[in-house]
Amino acid sequence: MTQAPNLPLSMRRDGLDPVGDLGRARDDEGVLAITTPTGQSVYLVCRHQDVREVLSDTERFSSAASVIPGAEMSDKQEAARMSAGQLISFDPPEHTRLRRMLAPEFTMRRIRELEPRITEIVEAALDDLEAAGPPADLVAHFALPVPSLVICELLGVPFADRAEFQDRAMRLLDTSLSLETRIVVQREGRAYMADLVAGAQADPGDNLLGMLVRDHGDDLDTDELIGIAELLLLAGHETTSNMLGLGTLALLRHPGEFAALRDDPDLIDSAVEELLRWLSVVHWMPPRKTVVDVELAGHTIPAGSLVLPSLVAANRDHTVADDPDRLKLARPATRHVALGHGVHHCLGAPLARMEMRIAFLALLRRFPALALAEPYESLDFRAFSVVYGVHALPVTW
Template sequence: MTQAPELPLHMQRNGLDPAEELARVRDEEGVIKVQTPFGVPAYVICRHEDVRQVLADPARFSSALTPIPGSERMNAEEAATMRAGQLIGFDPPEHTRLRRMLTPEFTVRRMRTLEPRITEIVHAALDDLERAGKPADLVEHFALPVPSLVICELLGVPHADRAEFQDRSARLLDTSLPIDQRVAAQREDRAYMAGLVARAQADPGEDMLGMLVREHGHDLGTDELVGIAGLLLLAGHETTSNMLGLGTLALLRHPDQLALIRKDPALAEPAVEELLRWLSIVHALPPRTTTADVEVAGHVIPAGSLVICSFPAANRDPAFIDDPATLDITRGAAGHVAFGHGVHHCLGAPLARMEMRIAFPELLRRFPGLALADPHEQAEFRAFSIVYGLRALQVTW
């Protein structure tokens, strides 16, 4: 009988809250040394100020020196191919070179041009939710399809392939699976994205892949294009879909906060920031590797050590924000690290913010009586996923 894997400390939660042990470490030691599932130690950083300092210092806390998951199952050539184009796996100046080509596509101005189409996609998903009849699964009919369709259109990915890449994404992010299965999912994903890139190279369209081929094809190798496309597709639907699902659950459990948004949809903007802080669905960015002996919160971390920054602990740090355990959508929570910080700050943050700013008020407007189908039912969380979320959320109206 296969023993269930143990959930690493930085991924442990208590429902919508960080694990009590993470909060204790943050408030007392600030840093804790743990054993990773791969058998090597790592240092978990829990305080807001320390997390920002680590993320802002790629010279001492390197992304490029950290092996990609499953690399021990690959030869050097395949590991290099798997890393190609993965912005989060590089340090400046290589990271800067890759990111500079994508930044114009994710500016706030560019996102505003997408607003009418995103609004149409949200309305279509709400129609689908209503047609499903109550009770209905909000994740299946709303939270997952909205960002999925948006990123598909942005990248030029056939939406008919949605079920296929969502299944693959779930396997890529599920740390409870044996590493061989996750490596297999990486290879499948790479092969799929390689096909999309080949089509874009043969006939570049007006989508982002087409733009990259036309404008940067001489600077980007095919492997880099494949890696960039795969990263954007994975990050573009997994993160926002889980925010829409968990965010709705959080609002339904805090009816006073939900009522504020329903009364004044303009509060959606600060509400999104507060939900990002309060939920912190990304447990951490991929680990960094120290390039020298460093001191964090009074702890000396030796050179060559893995460092993990806990976003849920940092975003609930009382040294960062007053009354951090309270969900208060009116404060906006500027300075949170839900999108990371420094050179690896989430490239797609403007897109994610716009999707949520549109989706939450429209959901509440369409369904004034929105409620949990069974308020006493235990929510089923994706505990072992790198991106925290819900498997389903049954709602009525």
């Protein structure tokens, strides 16, 4: 089940596991020169300690290189518009300015207020899954709609538009598509979000987009509002939906762990953290650019180079956990980097964790005999996607 060798090493997987070559690159070289799907030459950073160093040091490793797909092919004016509001593209203090406006909506207190509604969304999705099968596709009926509806309600995006924005997200993250195609997708997404922003500016609602307009309309221009909303919509459903899909598959492939979580709901917090570490659905954080010559893992990386921090390699590092290739839901807390690290640590991490806690427990409670409806070897993984997952997960019960 090893992925196609024409994929860069940073994206190559063997089903649920990274390929052996990635682990050897981490253990032997630590830093490896590779070419990305966009043709860029980068230094792939594989060891956990080095990845944390890159992600925490904004003075030596700048996020200014983290442009959205295809922006480097646009004219400078369009590139500036496309990057506006995209937190991943900025260093402090500009990043700090933008993040400070959003942070209050993602505090634990605010997320706890959402818990009853998230529970309702999860139960409704499970009703839909049950009505569709068995067998039924867990991705289409559960893993994708749950986080999509949550972020739609939080942000103020019509859930009726989900098929449209989910398709755009999948194409935007698909590195097998040409940059020209992905630029078109990006423009389509901006046009869609521009309409929603215009509506919020005319009549701010009680959602996050309305809050930004009311409370920060004098501090954010329209391009920044569009960029923030685009990023939240994409990150708010893509990462969590693939964690729900791949996480369920991981549990089904490890029946002892499945049974342990099903029979002991108190295991859920450590289970979520271990699934995040073990799966690392985001292959890597966006590239950083070295501001000065730097030393990593005994390698000198010249100033002006692109550095790509491999989250999947770092999270399987033996310094993170004993027997790191083993899935162990009761594992003590680790310092995994599945949600990033430093100033760019995932803003929505509390929300994602709550969605996973509620969803996994409800799924196992409703379907204690859940099983794959097709052979594991026949599953179609999202091999070329920036966010790893499966296109479909047929299950029975």
